Amino acid sequence: MSALGGFVWAVISFLLVIGPLIFIHEMGHYLVGRWCGVKAEAFSIGFGKEVVGWTDRRGTRWKLAALPLGGYVRFAGDMNPASQPSPEWLSLPAEERRQTFQAKPVWQRFLIVLAGPATNLLLAVLLFGGLLATYGEPFTPPVVAELMPHSAAAKAGLKPGDRIVSIDGEAMRRFQDIGFYIELRPDTDISVELDRDGRHLLLPVRTGVTEDKTSHTRLGVLGVMSGGGGMRPVPLAELPALSTDYAWGAFKSTFVGIAQVIGGERSAKELSGPIGVARVAGQVADMGWFPLIALMAVISINLGFINLLPIPMLDGGHLIFYIVEAVRRKPVEPQVQEWAFRSGLALLLCLMLFVTFNDLGSAGLWQKLAGLIG
Missing domain, CATH: 2.30.42.10 (PDZ domain)
Structure with missing residues (x-):
């Protein structure tokens, strides 16, 4: 396969793996939000300009955007990153305000946010269970x-x-x-x-x-x-426990790996991002469906784990604020949340640039450029 063909195959494999995982993650938020009576204004796979989309009878805009590296559900009332009440929110009619995210008690908001990563972890258990039931x-x-x-x-x-x-x-x-x-x-x-x-x-x-x-x-x-x-062959009675054990093992491996990087036992250069995942997905896809689905299960666990990290802008950051709110019996001050979310966004952007730099280095780009310059 040519270099261009390999690149295209890696991109296709990446989208086949990451696309469903993003959809499942956001669907977790969406379904629990609906269960709690919150209106969803938009459900997007990807960021940026809309490529294709439609609006359902509930008024939710379902769309596929140009940059498929994530996704989001925008609930009614999400008028600022911290989802805090604002003058604009207070001006809404009472009936509309009852369907907004901010109007819900803290335990419901906690469940809505937790549902995304929890759904990823549950999906991994189901994928491992399917593989074990089908192949042994x-x-x-x-x-x-x-x-x-x-x-x-x-x-x-x-x-x-x-x-x-x-x-x-x-x-x-x-x-x-x-x-x-x-x-x-x-x-x-x-x-x-x-x-x-x-x-x-x-x-x-x-x-x-x-x-x-x-x-x-x-x-x-x-x-x-x-x-x-x-x-x-795995007996049917063993499937729930064994598939959960596989998912838990992958979760622990992710935790250990990140803890080793934070503790200095591993180099941060080993961290990888979307480009690295695409390269691995392309290689694994050549091996067949079994390893590709297993990779999807592992990435689903990584996605759930990373989103649970207590970093503002990630689900885990929101959950921390809701825990503090439940303990204090009042929300964290909007200025504090705004500062935290801006800092979290800056951290995530820096991390994305860093892992992209690592991925390009692993692909040999910097070595090739050095050879051309030399």
Whole structure:
């Protein structure tokens, strides 16, 4: 595939993945808003100029906008970023005012905002459940078949035939769980619990490090290989718990990764944005529907998690203000909210520029430009 063809395919794959996730997120806000009796004036996928749209019988304008990197539901009364009562809102007729977002009690406003990220997390559980029901679960027993020479596992004293029971107290049900746990912990001290011929051992291990050539992300390595496995059919009774467990595992991985960046254990250069997601989506789409839907589930969790961060302009920032309002029994002062939302917007714009810079660097753009200049 040519470079142009690869770029087009990456964009198409990105839109196939991110478009439905944005729709689901905003639909969560919309449905709970309707349940609470709030009128929705607009439901938009994307920002900027409207490309196509229609108005339903309730007066909601459904539209697709030119920049499909997000979306929004504009409820009646949303006349300022903090959704605070204003003179314009107070001038509305009483019946119209009752259908506005500001007129609702704080617990309803909290639920409306929470519904977006919560719907993303629920979608991930459903996607994992669908994959498990359709294809089964990739399952390899957590037994060491072979050790890589000079690896972290070999240095720590692991042997072929050892069953890895847990790492840092976290149970390893499958061999795949070992990889997921270790990858997030490069050059880290861990504790590996083993079953060796019926004897339980606890070994301290210092993980190794490798680098993902595509994303330039540091990954932890243990240096153990499995003896092979296959797809395990998942009984219907196991699906709810197992799909929730998969979603919770992905949520924890996102939390750990961000916490490591904040704590300085990982470089901020490993953060990625829409361009990086598009590149990964294009690569994964070539592998088939199973990995593409799994990627969608993981991105849905990331989208829900990020929106829950306590940053003004994100859902989590709004939720913090509603919690404070519930405790104080009065809203945070409009000037404080206005300052917070302006700061949050500036932070998000800076973060977007930063991750875009990272993505372009991972794509080799800066290296190519340096070569041309040199």
